[in-house]
Amino acid sequence: MIERVCIVGAGVIGSLYAGHLAQVCDVSVLTRRREHAEALAAEGLHVSGRSDLHAKVTASADPAALPPCDLAIVATKATGVEAAATALEGHFPGATVMTVQNGLGAEAIVRRHGDWPLISGVTFMSGTRHDDTHVEYILDTETWLGPYDRVAFERVQEAADLLVAAGLKAEALPDLRPAQWSKLIFNATVNAVAALTGLPHDAHFAALEQPSDLGHLVRDLVDEGKAVAAAAGIELHDDPWEMNVLATRRGSAHYPSMLEDVEAHRPTEIELITGSLVREGERLGVPVPLHTALYRLIKAKEAAWGEQGTSEPSERRQQ
Amino acid sequence: MIERVCIVGAGVIGSLYAGHLAQVCDVSVLTRRREHAEALAAEGLHVSGRSDLHAKVTASADPAALPPCDLAIVATKATGVEAAATALEGHFPGATVMTVQNGLGAEAIVRRHGDWPLISGVTFMSGTRHDDTHVEYILDTETWLGPYDRVAFERVQEAADLLVAAGLKAEALPDLRPAQWSKLIFNATVNAVAALTGLPHDAHFAALEQPSDLGHLVRDLVDEGKAVAAAAGIELHDDPWEMNVLATRRGSAHYPSMLEDVEAHRPTEIELITGSLVREGERLGVPVPLHTALYRLIKAKEAAWGEQGTSEPSERRQQ
Numbered sequence: 001m002i003e004r005v006c007i008v009g010a011g012v013i014g015s016l017y018a019g020h021l022a023q024v025c026d027v028s029v030l031t032r033r034r035e036h037a038e039a040l041a042a043e044g045l046h047v048s049g050r051s052d053l054h055a056k057v058t059a060s061a062d063p064a065a066l067p068p069c070d071l072a073i074v075a076t077k078a079t080g081v082e083a084a085a086t087a088l089e090g091h092f093p094g095a096t097v098m099t100v101q102n103g104l105g106a107e108a109i110v111r112r113h114g115d116w117p118l119i120s121g122v123t124f125m126s127g128t129r130h131d132d133t134h135v136e137y138i139l140d141t142e143t144w145l146g147p148y149d150r151v152a153f154e155r156v157q158e159a160a161d162l163l164v165a166a167g168l169k170a171e172a173l174p175d176l177r178p179a180q181w182s183k184l185i186f187n188a189t190v191n192a193v194a195a196l197t198g199l200p201h202d203a204h205f206a207a208l209e210q211p212s213d214l215g216h217l218v219r220d221l222v223d224e225g226k227a228v229a230a231a232a233g234i235e236l237h238d239d240p241w242e243m244n245v246l247a248t249r250r251g252s253a254h255y256p257s258m259l260e261d262v263e264a265h266r267p268t269e270i271e272l273i274t275g276s277l278v279r280e281g282e283r284l285g286v287p288v289p290l291h292t293a294l295y296r297l298i299k300a301k302e303a304a305w306g307e308q309g310t311s312e313p314s315e316r317r318q319q
Numbered sequence: 320m321i322e323r324v325c326i327v328g329a330g331v332i333g334s335l336y337a338g339h340l341a342q343v344c345d346v347s348v349l350t351r352r353r354e355h356a357e358a359l360a361a362e363g364l365h366v367s368g369r370s371d372l373h374a375k376v377t378a379s380a381d382p383a384a385l386p387p388c389d390l391a392i393v394a395t396k397a398t399g400v401e402a403a404a405t406a407l408e409g410h411f412p413g414a415t416v417m418t419v420q421n422g423l424g425a426e427a428i429v430r431r432h433g434d435w436p437l438i439s440g441v442t443f444m445s446g447t448r449h450d451d452t453h454v455e456y457i458l459d460t461e462t463w464l465g466p467y468d469r470v471a472f473e474r475v476q477e478a479a480d481l482l483v484a485a486g487l488k489a490e491a492l493p494d495l496r497p498a499q500w501s502k503l504i505f506n507a508t509v510n511a512v513a514a515l516t517g518l519p520h521d522a523h524f525a526a527l528e529q530p531s532d533l534g535h536l537v538r539d540l541v542d543e544g545k546a547v548a549a550a551a552g553i554e555l556h557d558d559p560w561e562m563n564v565l566a567t568r569r570g571s572a573h574y575p576s577m578l579e580d581v582e583a584h585r586p587t588e589i590e591l592i593t594g595s596l597v598r599e600g601e602r603l604g605v606p607v608p609l610h611t612a613l614y615r616l617i618k619a620k621e622a623a624w625g626e627q628g629t630s631e632p633s634e635r636r637q638q
Contacts, residue, residue, distance in 0.1 A: 197619040300516040
């Protein structure tokens, strides 16, 4: 029985899990910032939007200060997994740990820090963070779970059932990789293109009328990803091009997180999303020149922020 | 003898030509905006930086109001050539017309509007526009000229000599295409990468140490361009990769005009630079997948500006 859950990382996704799960079990939250934990402990957590919830949670930036748990959900961004797993090391010996990051490789990072049973997850939920104690639930889409290693499928099913009992959409799959790869290819494509163009995920991503239309690039990127998946022996759960077309037909355009990161000049998840795909392509001998190009462009974009302000207006010239 | 020159378009490059040439011959300036012509007629033109000049010029937004000329230099951006050539149509019957745009195809646009002898030019000069009557001269690099059609090489030489007499660097070449293509490949690569990454033309463009380094992409883009040039029978005047490496070693980093355009949300020259290269690749059966990808990304970036403000903050979500 899963009766106590610890949510590691209280960003948008972590807060959505914490707020909902607190309705059906004891929830503790491990935060990175101490002020964040203090605010959650004092005010609780408010979820608006698709749900309207107020949750009481135990919170701390120190895992030793939290009660034991049966399930720990690492809900940080992909860029935060290493730090989160380091913080977890030596704690929660009885827990099953679940990852839900974009890209590939989060489970392996966690594994290097402990021998917990591991569940792989991917989530399509989205929301908007308003402040440390308030998150708005926007897309009430699914979380898919599958066994990574040292875990029985029954445990995975139990975790999925708990999410469903808490009012979320979830499904346990015997093998998560087909879904994980579908999302990987979709994200590597849509996030990088959005981050480079400044476009939210809108109709341009599916446009194929003119030779200059963006849909051609999106489809070529998806095709590169599918070739890597095929070489890895993965039969995709969903076709990423169809996911793209469907998503662009949803009323208002989704704002991919990598575009938000770029606009805020934050480090992006490029390394774990596109970087994973490029490295898998290399390992399997499948050429991925377009993903490699986007990977290098976004790495360079991140480098540009670090050096802003060094170029004086008088040095700005015309070519 | 070239005694009267008309400069068409008084942006940075046009103003640099006008300010210098006015020291050795009569200069008139055809502007797009009437206020610009009025300001130039009233205050003259000031060039600071590498030169310190004050020039008296005749200026108008109406070609019929300008005196006849022996040489007209179309110095607009590539995006302005069609409008400039339309304005020139039926005027200056005795003039030789010279183009100096980035990319390919400016001469053919001018040709559609008149049967003037045509000189092809490329310029590596750069500067900063301070206001309608003040431009700062930054890179005092060369202008190369060559015959396009209906013009004798002697006339090209005469135009180059005039530029040199005016204090500029210039050289007449029997065939400009090798230089034009070197600059085309260089610009298609450096401008597009700068516009997508936000980086000025700095050391990242030549970095080849890590697999994620931008120099690999830059080199692959240059190689695609060289394959197109080879198929077109062009022996390049300079190797664009070496131009890139040399330029990144110059003290302060150059700010490519396409990056400035992107930051100001102005239409870019992508269609005449990268677009030309992509179309030439297609015509000659040479694959240019990376330039095509950058072309689509920048076209999409331009599309994004047109639609800004339609996405409310509450619609911005996380994926």
